[in-house]
Amino acid sequence: MHQGTMKAWLESSHLYGSNATYIEEMYEAYQEDPQSVSEDWKTVFDNLPSVNGEAFGTPEVAHSKVRDYFRSLALESRGGTAARAADPELDAKQVKVLQLINAHRFRGHQNANLDPLELWKREAVAELNPAFHGLTAEDMSSEFNTGSFAFGGETMKLSDLVNALKTTYCGSIGAEYMHITDTDEKRWIQQRIEPSLGNGNYGKDVQTRILEGLNAAEGMEKYLGAKFPGAKRFSLEGGDSLVPMLREIIYRAGESSTKEVVIGMAHRGRLNVLVNVLGKRPGELFDEFAGKHAANGGSGDVKYHQGFSSDFETPAGLVHLALAFNPSHLEIVNPVVMGSVRARQDRRGCKDGSQVLPITIHGDSAIAGQGVVQETFNMSQTHGFKVGGSIRVVVNNQVGFTTSKQEDTRSTEYCTDIAKMVQAPIFHVNADDPEAVAFVAQLAVDYRNEFKRDVVIDLVCYRRHGHNEADEPSATQPLMYAKIKKHPTPRKIYADKLIAEQVIASDEAVAMVNGYRDGLDAGECVVKEWRQMEKYAVDWSPYLNRMWEEDYASTIDADKLKQLADRVALIPEGHVVQSRVAKIYKDRVAMANGEKLLDWGMAENLAYATILDDQKRVRITGQDSGRGTFFHRHAVLHEQKTASTFMPLRNLEGEQGPIDITDSVLSEASVLAFEYGYATAEPSGLTIWEAQFGDFANCAQVVIDQFLSSGEQKWGRLCGLTMLLPHGYEGQGPEHSSARLERFLQLCANHNMQVCVPSTPAQVYHMLRRQVVRPMRRPLVVMSPKSLLRHPLAVSSMDELANGTFQNVISEIDELDAKKVDRVVLCSGKVYYDLVDKRRKENIENVAIVRIEQLYPFPHEEMAKALADYQHVTDFVWCQEEPQNQGAWYCSQHHFRTAIPAGADLTYAGREASAAPACGYADLHMRQQEALIKDALNLGKAE
Numbered sequence: 038m039h040q041g042t043m044k045a046w047l048e049s050s051h052l053y054g055s056n057a058t059y060i061e062e063m064y065e066a067y068q069e070d071p072q073s074v075s076e077d078w079k080t081v082f083d084n085l086p087s088v089n090g091e092a093f094g095t096p097e098v099a100h101s102k103v104r105d106y107f108r109s110l111a112l113e114s115r116g117g118t119a120a121r122a123a124d125p126e127l128d129a130k131q132v133k134v135l136q137l138i139n140a141h142r143f144r145g146h147q148n149a150n151l152d153p154l155e156l157w158k159r160e161a162v163a164e165l166n167p168a169f170h171g172l173t174a175e176d177m178s179s180e181f182n183t184g185s186f187a188f189g190g191e192t193m194k195l196s197d198l199v200n201a202l203k204t205t206y207c208g209s210i211g212a213e214y215m216h217i218t219d220t221d222e223k224r225w226i227q228q229r230i231e232p233s234l235g236n237g238n239y240g241k242d243v244q245t246r247i248l249e250g251l252n253a254a255e256g257m258e259k260y261l262g263a264k265f266p267g268a269k270r271f272s273l274e275g276g277d278s279l280v281p282m283l284r285e286i287i288y289r290a291g292e293s294s295t296k297e298v299v300i301g302m303a304h305r306g307r308l309n310v311l312v313n314v315l316g317k318r319p320g321e322l323f324d325e326f327a328g329k330h331a332a333n334g335g336s337g338d339v340k341y342h343q344g345f346s347s348d349f350e351t352p353a354g355l356v357h358l359a360l361a362f363n364p365s366h367l368e369i370v371n372p373v374v375m376g377s378v379r380a381r382q383d384r385r386g387c388k389d390g391s392q393v394l395p396i397t398i399h400g401d402s403a404i405a406g407q408g409v410v411q412e413t414f415n416m417s418q419t420h421g422f423k424v425g426g427s428i429r430v431v432v433n434n435q436v437g438f439t440t441s442k443q444e445d446t447r448s449t450e451y452c453t454d455i456a457k458m459v460q461a462p463i464f465h466v467n468a469d470d471p472e473a474v475a476f477v478a479q480l481a482v483d484y485r486n487e488f489k490r491d492v493v494i495d496l497v498c499y500r501r502h503g504h505n506e507a508d509e510p511s512a513t514q515p516l517m518y519a520k521i522k523k524h525p526t527p528r529k530i531y532a533d534k535l536i537a538e539q540v541i542a543s544d545e546a547v548a549m550v551n552g553y554r555d556g557l558d559a560g561e562c563v564v565k566e567w568r569q570m571e572k573y574a575v576d577w578s579p580y581l582n583r584m585w586e587e588d589y590a591s592t593i594d595a596d597k598l599k600q601l602a603d604r605v606a607l608i609p610e611g612h613v614v615q616s617r618v619a620k621i622y623k624d625r626v627a628m629a630n631g632e633k634l635l636d637w638g639m640a641e642n643l644a645y646a647t648i649l650d651d652q653k654r655v656r657i658t659g660q661d662s663g664r665g666t667f668f669h670r671h672a673v674l675h676e677q678k679t680a681s682t683f684m685p686l687r688n689l690e691g692e693q694g695p696i697d698i699t700d701s702v703l704s705e706a707s708v709l710a711f712e713y714g715y716a717t718a719e720p721s722g723l724t725i726w727e728a729q730f731g732d733f734a735n736c737a738q739v740v741i742d743q744f745l746s747s748g749e750q751k752w753g754r755l756c757g758l759t760m761l762l763p764h765g766y767e768g769q770g771p772e773h774s775s776a777r778l779e780r781f782l783q784l785c786a787n788h789n790m791q792v793c794v795p796s797t798p799a800q801v802y803h804m805l806r807r808q809v810v811r812p813m814r815r816p817l818v819v820m821s822p823k824s825l826l827r828h829p830l831a832v833s834s835m836d837e838l839a840n841g842t843f844q845n846v847i848s849e850i851d852e853l854d855a856k857k858v859d860r861v862v863l864c865s866g867k868v869y870y871d872l873v874d875k876r877r878k879e880n881i882e883n884v885a886i887v888r889i890e891q892l893y894p895f896p897h898e899e900m901a902k903a904l905a906d907y908q909h910v911t912d913f914v915w916c917q918e919e920p921q922n923q924g925a926w927y928c929s930q931h932h933f934r935t936a937i938p939a940g941a942d943l944t945y946a947g948r949e950a951s952a953a954p955a956c957g958y959a960d961l962h963m964r965q966q967e968a969l970i971k972d973a974l975n976l977g978k979a980e
């Protein structure tokens with residue numbers, strides 16, 4: 038407001054005469070929260086001029102100056118005469134009223150009626166009491182300005198205002214959002230909850246829909262309880278509103294053009310969601326309870342880990358639903374869901390995320406206790422991982438297995454406090470009030486779509502039975518369960534309410550219960566909106582039942598490769614790169630021109646280029662994936678003056694596939710899980726996760742164990758994710774040497790994944806291409822090199838790339854006379870170069886060296902070929918850099934033994950067994966390395 042306008046406004050205001058105390062208090066309230074004052078006053082304060090260079094609005098400016106300023110304005114406007122005196126007491130009260138409104142917005146949730154069992158012991162928040170603000174019983178009948186409170190008119194009787202505040206902020210919904218700094222967001226939320234006092238004012242159609250949801254939730258659990266007494270089903274009972282809530286979310290999402298919803302949830306209520314939301318046939322579930330299962334060759338999984346896919350008809354169109362498969366590790370499915378959602382959004386070209394909605398459902402103890410929740414929140418707005426916001430629902434049954442005391446489960450007031458790190462609004466809601474639940478469900482969808490950010494619904498409920506149905510919860514929670522036993526079910530409470538309000542007749546409610554039970558008896562789908570999936574967004578059939586040995590087209594036209602090499606080596610005019618990078622690119626130009634053999638970085642970039650040229654997608658994430666931890670990749674070029682970036686791989690000639698290379702957040706578990714989710718939803722391209730050092734994958738072990746290595750067997754879900762794990766013994770100490778090869782090999786069975794140790798640029802090129810060109814989609818675990826990236830012997834020709842293929846085994850390459858060979862050393866990875874170097878230096882002619890480039894699935898046929906000339910040899914050695922209890926020795930030894938001639942010996946040359954993966958002293962490392970090389974080449978031990 039400019040000064041003249043401000044004066045005019047002051048003159049017309051009932052505050053004309055500018056009561057100093059009032060303005061000062063108003064100003065204080067404004068400083069605490071600009072929205073606590075009316076829009077007019079906010080504009081005045083927002084536009085205060087500066088005093089001595091300091092903006093008025095800053096706390097540094099003395100309030101007296103503000104007061105004086107207004108006084109002078111008033112005097113001026115009255116032509117210098119004294120201002121009209123206002124009623125100072127009334128004006129002071131007005132400020133208190135605004136503070137009372139503000140207190141409800143900030144802290145109303147702390148006294149909201151959230152716990153259906155009424156067991157929560159919460160102290161009364163003094164600021165929510167009008168008396169705290171000096172507002173008396175007499176004031177209750179006075180009219181006050183309601184500031185920005187969005188209910189009613191500009192003024193209201195204080196008693197009405199207090200009632201409205203209590204209903205909005207201290208009823209069944211505890212809206213926690215004032216921690217958000219963005220004013221628009223806060224205003225938006227106020228505009229959504231205040232005008233209706235947090236009430237959806239639903240008509241009969243929605244009310245019936247809600248009751249149907251509760252009816253289904255309860256009916257299903259009771260049915261299962263009666264039919265399979267004592268069987269574990271992780272009943273939803275107590276949190277029954279989850280079912281109508283999810284259905285409302287889907288309806289609302291459908292209205293806002295969402296095409297897919299991906300859900301992640303743990304056990305609690307999962308069977309219920311499967312049957313009553315996703316539309317799994319109850320008959321199929323009953324068969325699973327009865328121990329029947331389809332003979333699909335996999336191990337299968339328990340029923341409460343199963344995922345499901347279906348289509349759901351909403352009035353606005355079909356919404357595809359996918360419930361992600363889930364292991365028992367709570368919360369780790371969250372980043373998997375986000376990755377799956379991102380893949381679907383990328384496929385649809387949906388940049389703002391609106392077409393695919395993620396919903397994650399958490400337990401109250403798990404959301405507070407599990408670190409991956411924080412990791413996933415941290416990813417939520419980052420460019421490589423954002424999905425346009427997610428809806429996070431907490432089934433807050435106030436107990437984690439047998440741990441229920443707040444001081445045992447968390448150090449925060451709410452289990453949802455972690456969400457404040459991304460300033461997500463949190464709607465706590467009493468699950469016994471399903472209309473309030475529906476209201477926040479719709480609000481959450483709208484908020485997510487409006488602001489593209491995470492939003493949390495804390496569904497405060499209880500757990501009618503124990504952790505599972507075989508448990509006796511009274512043993513550990515006697516008071517809570519005494520209360521639960523007497524507490525009516527959510528369906529009963531709501532049905533009684535609708536009957537009392539004459540929305541439905543009591544016989545209708547009974548008919549609903551019976552109708553649902555009949556539906557279960559029939560065993561057919563009970564979700565009326567369920568539709569058979571017409572077509573999958575992705576056709577997985579080309580990838581099903583494929584074998585790793587299948588032939589694939591590995592060669593590429595040499596001219597085409599040269600053309601791609603030129604583009605990969607191209608720095609655009611004027612894009613000045615750092616001098617070391619410039620040298621690397623200069624070398625790449627020479628490599629493209631055939632003047633230099635290709636190094637690792639060039640071959641790897643060329644692999645991506647060929648995949649992209651084939652219109653396929655490439656996605657690489659890792660902590661330093663643009664540059665490469667070891668300065669070899671340089672797929673993203675940083676201009677030195679402007680810091681702008683250029684990606685040669687995005688600028689190939691002609692049509693090409695999309696590529697994203699993202700330097701990830703500093704997390705392994707959530708990023709690997711995200712990429713697993715991505716790759717399980719997008720089979721066509723190459724998805725890579727790269728660890729900074731191989732052992733960083735330790736922090737993501739749950740993803741490796743529970744998803745990557747076993748997901749296909751348990752759930753029939755294919756995943757072609759590639760993991761690049763830098764590995765190699767180079768004296769860098771215990772933590773940066775080993776990618777723990779042994780752990781991956783130990784997980785190998787049923788051809789579940791591939792473990793490769795490529796040793797040349799051509800090998801990494803073909804290995805990456807094979808992962809896309811060959812239709813099999815299984816994880817590829819790569820022990821990728823560090824020093825080999827620049828090793829003078831680790832080079833390849835363009836011809837090897839154009840006309841070669843991935844060699845699972847590389848036979849002896851020196852021209853040895855096979856007949857003279859009396860020892861064959863088998864090895865993988867970097868140690869090969871140490872061996873061959875020493876052998877050449879020592880002119881040894883009787884020891885052949887064979888590299889096994891794929892340790893699993895073990896390449897028996899290629900090994901047979903590689904060893905064909907050495908059938909007379911009886912002395913075979915496995916040489917490795919890792920200590921004896923690590924590396925491939927124990928896990929792959931049986932394969933080596935079957936590969937060597939019958940009767941031949943297989944001995945070990947490597948480091949001694951060790952608790953640490955590697956030693957920390959460079960000189961000891963050198964001595965150990967020398968000893969194992971000498972040992973392998975039969976040169977005796979180093980002294």
Ligand code: AMP
Nearest residue numbers: 346358359573577717718753754755756
């Ligand atoms: P979704 O879009 O995840 O609901 O998947 C739809 C259908 O595609 C599923 O019912 C499966 O038949 C198939 N499908 C999805 N993901 C995979 C996968 N990773 N591996 C094999 N089949 C899949």
